[in-house]
Amino acid sequence: MRKILGWACVIALAQGAVGLVHVLAGWADGFGVVQRIGFRGTDELSVSLGLLLLAVTAMAALRGRGSG
DSSP states (O other): OHHHHHHHHHHHHHHHHHHHHHHHHOOOTTTSHHHHHTOOTHHHHHHHHHHHHHHHHHHHHHHHTTTO
């Protein structure tokens, strides 16, 4: 279960990063989930930041739990 959550964190981190690159640099069209769902403008930026925050927080929680 921890491996699945770890991979989900990696995917969320990558999708958040792609979303930020799309919003700030204007490229990587259609690659990320955030762009395909249809968020526009500031919503896309906040969703991408939220994905990054969620991924980092979940990774920290997974690392902090130890082997339990």
